[in-house]
Amino acid sequence: REILDKKGHQFYTQTDTEVLVHAYEEYGIDFIKKIRGMFAFALWDAGKKRLILARDRMGKKPLYYLEKNGILWFCSEIKSILVDPLVERKVDLQSLDFYLAFNYIPSPRTIFQDIRKLPPATMLICEKGQTKTEKYWTLDNSIRNSMDENEYSDHLYELLNESVKMRLISDVPLGAFLSGGI
Numbered sequence: 001r002e003i004l005d006k007k008g009h010q011f012y013t014q015t016d017t018e019v020l021v022h023a024y025e026e027y028g029i030d031f032i033k034k035i036r037g038m039f040a041f042a043l044w045d046a047g048k049k050r051l052i053l054a055r056d057r058m059g060k061k062p063l064y065y066l067e068k069n070g071i072l073w074f075c076s077e078i079k080s081i082l083v084d085p086l087v088e089r090k091v092d093l094q095s096l097d098f099y100l101a102f103n104y105i106p107s108p109r110t111i112f113q114d115i116r117k118l119p120p121a122t123m124l125i126c127e128k129g130q131t132k133t134e135k136y137w138t139l140d141n142s143i144r145n146s147m148d149e150n151e152y153s154d155h156l157y158e159l160l161n162e163s164v165k166m167r168l169i170s171d172v173p174l175g176a177f178l179s180g181g182i
Helices: 002-004 018-033 079-083 093-102 148-168
Strands: 040-045 050-055 066-068 072-075 123-128 130-135
Touching: 002 018, 018 040, 018 050, 018 123, 066 079, 130 148
Parallel strands: none
Antiparallel strands: 040 050, 050 123, 066 072, 123 130
């Protein structure tokens, strides 16, 4: 938000949603690479007739979709898609097998044959009658430098501190649970 403010964007609210819109205006489709945090959203570009669905890097927020016969359904809960009587409720047997074997169903599958979960760090772009998914981020596991134990400890502390500060910024009331093993 601060960067966009310096570039001349005028904000009328304190919401994260408005920041998304201005970031898209400024950076185009690459705006997603600059966003951090937990999110799942849909952004409609009326001028380009482009729909962008995106999910956060770690997949904390869910986003489901179904594309069939030229129609695209999307939502944060599968039951919203299932409300439509046009949607078939066929169980995906491979997904059922995954669930019984591993106690979860890996993305992009769901228990329903045609409904998919947008994988973490992925965008779905629907434009000119074409739909494609593309990964916008991957975790870099390479070791960049060698620090001693104290340096790693200090760096971890800085990252945790920054992470907590980021999550204390909100346009809605905040709460914290201390049952997470801290």
